[in-house]
Structure formats: structure tokens, C-alpha cells
Amino acid sequence: MKRFTVIAGLTCAGLVVLAALLSLVWTPFNPRKVSGTRYAGPGWPHLLGTDSLGMDTASRLLVGAQTTLVVGIIAVAIAAVIGVPLGIYAGMGHRLAAEIMERASDILYALPALLLAILLAAARGASVGTATAAIGIATIPVFQRMARAATLTVMSQDYILAAEMSGTKRWVIAVRHVLPNIAPLLGVQAAASFSMAILAEAGLSYLGLSAPSTTPTWGRMLRDANLYTAPLQAIIPGVAIALAVMGFNLVGDGVRDYLDPRLKEVR
Amino acid sequence: MPSLRAAARRLAIFVLTVLIASLLIFLIVQALPGDVAQATLGMGASHDAVETLRAKWGLDRPLVVRYGEWLGGLLHGNLGASYATGQSVVSQIAPRLAVTGWLVGLSVPLSLVLALPMGLLAAMLRRRPLGVIVNAASHVGLAVPVFFAGTLLALVFAVRLRWWPANGYVPLRASFSGWASHLILPVLAIVLVQGCFLARYVRSGFIDVLTEDYYRTARAVGWTKWRGLLRHGVRNMAISLVTVLGLQMASLLVGAILVEQVFVLPGLGSLLVQAVQAHDLMVVQGVVMLLVLAVLVVNVLVDLAYVIIDPRLRRGVRA
Numbered sequence: 001m002k003r004f005t006v007i008a009g010l011t012c013a014g015l016v017v018l019a020a021l022l023s024l025v026w027t028p029f030n031p032r033k034v035s036g037t038r039y040a041g042p043g044w045p046h047l048l049g050t051d052s053l054g055m056d057t058a059s060r061l062l063v064g065a066q067t068t069l070v071v072g073i074i075a076v077a078i079a080a081v082i083g084v085p086l087g088i089y090a091g092m093g094h095r096l097a098a099e100i101m102e103r104a105s106d107i108l109y110a111l112p113a114l115l116l117a118i119l120l121a122a123a124r125g126a127s128v129g130t131a132t133a134a135i136g137i138a139t140i141p142v143f144q145r146m147a148r149a150a151t152l153t154v155m156s157q158d159y160i161l162a163a164e165m166s167g168t169k170r171w172v173i174a175v176r177h178v179l180p181n182i183a184p185l186l187g188v189q190a191a192a193s194f195s196m197a198i199l200a201e202a203g204l205s206y207l208g209l210s211a212p213s214t215t216p217t218w219g220r221m222l223r224d225a226n227l228y229t230a231p232l233q234a235i236i237p238g239v240a241i242a243l244a245v246m247g248f249n250l251v252g253d254g255v256r257d258y259l260d261p262r263l264k265e266v267r
Numbered sequence: 268m269p270s271l272r273a274a275a276r277r278l279a280i281f282v283l284t285v286l287i288a289s290l291l292i293f294l295i296v297q298a299l300p301g302d303v304a305q306a307t308l309g310m311g312a313s314h315d316a317v318e319t320l321r322a323k324w325g326l327d328r329p330l331v332v333r334y335g336e337w338l339g340g341l342l343h344g345n346l347g348a349s350y351a352t353g354q355s356v357v358s359q360i361a362p363r364l365a366v367t368g369w370l371v372g373l374s375v376p377l378s379l380v381l382a383l384p385m386g387l388l389a390a391m392l393r394r395r396p397l398g399v400i401v402n403a404a405s406h407v408g409l410a411v412p413v414f415f416a417g418t419l420l421a422l423v424f425a426v427r428l429r430w431w432p433a434n435g436y437v438p439l440r441a442s443f444s445g446w447a448s449h450l451i452l453p454v455l456a457i458v459l460v461q462g463c464f465l466a467r468y469v470r471s472g473f474i475d476v477l478t479e480d481y482y483r484t485a486r487a488v489g490w491t492k493w494r495g496l497l498r499h500g501v502r503n504m505a506i507s508l509v510t511v512l513g514l515q516m517a518s519l520l521v522g523a524i525l526v527e528q529v530f531v532l533p534g535l536g537s538l539l540v541q542a543v544q545a546h547d548l549m550v551v552q553g554v555v556m557l558l559v560l561a562v563l564v565v566n567v568l569v570d571l572a573y574v575i576i577d578p579r580l581r582r583g584v585r586a
Contacts (some may be wrong), residue, residue: 238415246410
């Protein structure tokens with residue numbers, strides 16, 4: 001059962017990655033040009049039909065995978081690069097810093113990615129950049145709390161005491177001892193955050209707060225679909241988003257179980 | 268009175284958090300490089316025209332003065348005037364408050380109504396097919412974006428079956444049946460997604476209870492599985508559920524904003540999206556502040572709820 005879900009997750013996530021890579025070198029039609037009649041049904045040559053302007057849905061779906069992955073990767077990277085050092089710092093016994101970060105996290109939890117993106121878009125105009133930054137910043141507390149909790153357990157180990165006794169500098173301990181030991185947990189967190197980032201990006205592009213209308217994104221494809229004339233054009237990108245999110249979720253769960261059998265959910 | 272001191276401390280933290288949040292919102296909107304006046308008039312606008320507009324909106328004054336004015340107004344329930352229309356922001360928010368309020372207010376209890384039996388079933392029958400199916404369903408529900416859930420519901424119940432309308436809103440005062448029929452699909456979309464999310468916590472909460480000594484004792488003295496779980500499980504699980512519900516408040520509001528867009532409901536979310544497109548900073552600032560305030564207030568209520576649910580926390584509460 002567990003094995004089945006991991007394989008299913010890897011398949012879904014792998015398909016998204018493949019789609020993105022494939023679209024870099026080849027798409028059936030130009031995803032940004034009209035290539036057929038409007039609202040054509042699925043068939044040949046338009047495998048998944050065409051949208052309200054007559055652009056090929058299959059091609060746009062493939063290219064949409066690019067935005068999904070790029071935004072996800074950069075947003076998670078922003079969150080990890082800022083959140084992990086902060087978390088380690090707070091976890092290594094800086095009480096005041098920990099308290100301040102805890103309060104800051106409370107504020108950021110009340111200001112989710114979507115609201116941050118709206119603020120940024122109001123000030124600067126909506127773009128992939130503002131969307132990515134918003135998702136990344138909103139995810140910082142997740143990594144910070146995770147890294148802090150993990151650091152606290154590592155810091156109680158004897159080898160840390162030994163390192164401190166032998167006069168190893170604090171930052172050397174952080175980099176040499178703490179970071180490698182909390183890395184697996186961070187990896188699991190990254191997978192989970194990645195699927196959350198995909199979900200957030202889809203929501204932002206659905207609201208028109210992400211990539212410009214010339215860039216095909218799954219969220220925008222869903223929004224632009226006409227439910228009365230061509231409902232399939234809404235279902236296709238929606239299913240793509242759900243499969244991508246579920247894929248990375250399942251992969252994250254699988255990695256977690258592999259790394260730490262004690263955390264297994266099915267007991 | 269340790270609990271009184273704890274409450275005072277919690278309140279002080281709340282006030283400070285609100286202040287910092289307001290500063291953060293103000294700075295993101297007003298202090299980032301990028302000129303609203305320029306953006307509104309377009310890149311081709313003359314320098315003079317831009318300067319005139321800046322002066323008209325008061326953008327030529329120092330940031331500190333503008334923040335002080337906004338914060339002062341905030342304390343009096345005044346959120347300033349819209350750049351685009353000149354109307355007060357509060358008067359634009361007021362008629363829309365009810366829509367978003369109903370959406371969120373109905374979704375929270377209903378998602379619990381869905382999550383509790385779902386989680387209980389998944390926990391009790393976790394080694395049987397039905398439990399596995401329920402668990403898998405909640406996994407799938409977790410991955411479906413709320414706007415896609417809304418779109419699917421609209422497709423089935425509005426476009427195909429024509430049971431309920433796909434868009435629009437009727438106030439409760441005008442007609443109850445109109446109000447209910449316009450809200451049922453949007454609320455259902457949020458409830459399905461949130462319910463699946465919460466069900467996972469309910470499930471693991473109940474599984475935790477199954478391994479506790481008091482549950483084993485209850486079983487040993489002859490209680491049935493279900494009675495043991497319902498008598499002991501619900502209260503013990505309620506703590507983690509309330510925590511999650513507090514953390515989910517922000518995502519519930521996000522869900523409401525997205526669902527308003529799907530069903531073209533005239534709520535705060537659609538106001539926000541319109542204001543962003545019109546570069547109407549005062550409206551954006553005001554609505555976001557209101558939403559953040561709502562989340563922070565819920566967090567305070569969650570902390571209070573702990574004490575009510577768990578009597579062990581009543582003595583010597585330290586926030």
C-alpha cells in the first residue's frame with residue numbers, strides 16, 4: 001500500500017517534470033498563437049482541444065508546467081535560504097531571537113501568500129516575480145519553525161557538547177554538525193512546501209496575480225475556460241494542478257516514511 | 268491571579284502584533300519602489316501630470332506622516348478614501364462584509380461537521396477498505412484547489428443540473444431562498460477542501476487516543492470502542508483541532524477570496540482583486556488590514572479556547 005502511493009506520487013510528479021522539460025524543446029503547436037477553430041473538442045491534431053481563442057490546449061498545458069515548477073522551486077528556495085539559518089540561530093540558544101522570530105512568524109501566518117501577493121501586486125503590478133516572492137516569504141516561518149525544532153533536538157546531543165568543549169566556534173558547529181543532521185527533515189519539508197507553493201501559484205494565476213496573460217499558466221487556463229460551451233477546458237488544467245500537488249505530497253510522505261519509520265502515519 | 272496576568276500578556280502581544288502588521292502592510296504597499304501615480308496614468312504620462320496626481324492623493328508627503336494618518340484613522344474605524352473613486356474605503360467594504368462573513372462563518376462549522384465523522388471513520392476502520400478509502404479521499408481533497416472544486420460544483424449543479432445558480436448573490440434580507448441558493452455551492456466548495464484537510468488531523472488525533480492508557484482502561488472495564496472514543500477522544504482531539512483551525516483561518520479567508528471569484532460573489536475578495544487592478548492602494552491596504560485583523564483575533568480566541576477545552580491548563584496558565 002505504502003509502496004503503491006509512493007509510486008503513484010513519483011509518477012504524477014515525474015509527469016509534470018517531463019512535461020516541463022518536453023515543452024522546452026517541443027510542443028504540438030505554438031502555445032501562444034491561434035492554431036485552430038475556437039473550442040475544438042479533443043481529437044486530431046488538437047489532442048486536448050482548443051481554448052476560447054483557438055489556441056492548442058495540450059501545448060499550453062505542457063508550457064504551463066514550466067511556470068508551475070519554476071515558481072515552486074524558487075519560492076521554496078527563498079523560504080529555505082532565509083528560514084533555515086534563522087531557525088538554526090534561534091534553536092542554538094538565542095532566547096530573545098527565538099522570541100522575536102516566533103512573533104514575526106505569527107504575523108506572517110496571518111498574512112498568507114495570497115494577501116502578500118495582492119499587496120505586492122498593488123504596489124508594483126502583478127508578475128511572476130511578485131507571486132514567487134510572496135509565496136517564498138509566506139513560507140519562511142514554516143522552515144524557520146521546523147529548523148528551530150530540529151536544531152533543539154540536535155543541540156542536546158553529546159557530540160555538540162564535545163564540540164563546544166573543544167572550543168569549536170558556534171558557526172562551525174552550526175554548519176558542520178547541526179545542518180547535516182537536520183537536512184533530511186528539511187528535505188521532507190521542502191517537498192511538502194513545494195506542493196503548497198504549486199497550489200498557491202495556481203490560485204494567484206487564477207486571480208490574474210501571477211504571470212501576464214501572454215504566458216500560459218494552469219490557473220489562468222482554468223479561469224478563462226467557458227463552463228457552458230467547453231467545460232473540458234476547465235477540467236483539464238484543474239486536474240493537472242491537482243495531480244501535481246498530490247504527486248509532490250505523496251513523494252514527501254514517502255521520503256518521510258523512508259527516513260524515519262517512527263513517523264509512519266499508518267500504525 | 269496568574270491567569271489574569273497571562274490574559275493581560277496575551278492582550279499586549281496581540282496589540283503589538285496588530286501594530287507591526289499594520290506597519291508591514293503599509294510599508295509593502297506604500298514604500299516599495301514603484302510609483303502608483305505613474306502606474307495609473309501609464310508610462311507615457313507627462314511628469315507634471317504625475318506630480319499633480321501625487322499631490323492630489325497626498326503621496327508627496329513623508330511616509331511617517333502618511334502612516335500616522337492611516338493608523339490614526341484605523342483606530343477610529345476610518346480607512347481613508349479610495350484613490351480611484353474618492354469614496355471612503357469603509358463605505359466600500361461595508362456592503363461586502365456580509366458576503367465574505369457568511370461564506371467563512373458557514374464554512375467553519377460545516378467543515379467540522381464533515382471532518383469529524385470522516386476522521387473518526389478513517390481512524391476506527393484504518394485497516395479496513397472503507398477507512399482506507401476515506402483516507403484516500405481526504406488525500407485527494409487536499410490536492411484539489413478550492414477554485415477547481417468550486418468550478419466542478421458549478422459545472423455539475425449549476426450548468427448541468429441547473430439546481431442552483433452559478434453566480435451572483437442575494438442578500439439574506441431580500442430573500443432567504445435566494446440567499447441560500449446563491450451561497451450553497453461556494454460554501455460547499457470551501458467545506459469540501461477544508462473538511463478533507465481537517466479530517467486528516469481528526470484521524471491522527473483519534474489514532475493517538477487509541478494508544479492512550481485511559482482508553483485502554485475504558486476498554487478494559489467494558490466500554491465499547493465507539494463509546495471510549497467518543498467520551499475520551501473528542502475532548503482530547505479538540506485541542507489539536509482548535510489549533511489547526513486557528514492556523515487554517517488565514518487559508519479559509521484565501522479560500523473565500525478565490526471562491527468569490529469563481530461564483531462572482533460581491534465580497535471582500537472581489538473588491539480586493541478589482542482594487543489591485545485599479546492600483547487603488549487605500550482599498551487594498553484597508554481590506555488586507557481587516558482580513559489580517561480577523562485572523563489575529565481568531566488566534567486570540569483559539570488561545571482562550573484551550574483553557575475552556577482543557578481544564579488542566581486552567582491552573583497556572585502561562586501564555
